[in-house]
Amino acid sequence: MGWTLLILLVVLTVVHGNPTVTVRSGSGPTVGFNRHPNSVPLGEDTQTTTEEESEVVEEVMMTGVLNPSHYPARRAATVVQHYLNTRYGSPYRWLFLSTVNSGSAEDVADKGRKYQLELTMQETISNVSGQCSAELLFPGGEGQNAPQVQVSCEGLCQSNTTAQEEAFYQQHRASNNLASGSNIPDGYGHMEPSMKPFWQLGGVASSFIMLRESNESTLYNMAQVANFTQLETEKDQLRFNYHVLLHEMISQEIIHWKLLVTWSPEQGVQVLQTELQPKCHHCEAPPSTTN
Template structure:
């Protein structure tokens, strides 16, 4: 792996920046707020010997639902050693805090907290890449939950995207959290593997996504139906 100044368009900088995207989704993502990497402006890598490698990045991140772009400064440390530890991320993106989706979050929450019929959906998107408009907030929420896995699993040699939500089911709960069981397919673009994960998580507007369980399932090696 090269050190010093990086080409923003090459894999080392892009992979580290993608980890920042996953981190931001775990911190700020919701059914109406989803972040994607737009571009890397500059990057620098430093070898910290036994500790790992540290990347310093200047990036632009797009809030994809409202189509708002903000600039962020971030630091990503990929630790060395066994067992593999997840990347450590620090990011300064004050402009993200100004994106206000409170009304939309509360309306969606109230709709599904009071709904007598619990949600249960398969194949988001379907084999044609289509998602019904009223299912898009649920799709966004599952991508946010998937970011917990991708943040935890990412290394300098991986590049993850969500291929599909195979199924997601809302579960009954006795508290004020919406609870979901979700089966996701991740596309690891370096190995071209489709990796299955089963997630159990909760969400509420004030609490955000809380991951209760992440379980990797047996691999699939077929081409993903769609990549986002």
């Protein structure tokens, strides 16, 4: 009887092999399908042995052709927007990014990462659009260095705002009542028409900060003019103290800056002083407003 049982067990082992049991946890990680448009999963044949290792790891493709609608291309394009505003902006000319038509990026040895972009930019007042070609370099290495921008545009900055600018300048250069305002736009996204040139001037001035502070991990936008106060005219320049709220859309931080701004039709916008304010952890971005 004992020999018969032993022979039966040997036969079963040969036929079926050593039995194994696989347990699949129902609470294991879920693979998401909303992948970064400029990313690819790492090796499909990679074997993992732990729950953390089984998660899909993605490597952001920051070189080569970029998806025009996603962050790497739009971050770089928004920096071009800030650069154009520092060159051409005024209380009646504020440029913004309309469309990224195409873009590519490449690493430049010992220099950083260079972007080539084809863009459509638009003026807020006239709604005039123009096509721009831009080259942008985010410097490599340690420290915060401003991006380097070269851009050429066709059909942009051709609207004639000279009469509006001159009237605004003359009105406020000799006025006995220095202008001031706060919460532009207000909590509902509204602003008085008389405040719009000051809002736009604050946006142009903010571009000086946003250009300087931008890198490949940021995406800045001005959220609100918390307040502004006109100062006495000096050397034919209108002078203002501005307190602006910048929205860093990647981290969702609201960042406060104080600026000393001057402007005249001849000299353009200049930012003479900047002061970063302490973080406001409970601050939220105000509702957006149409430009």
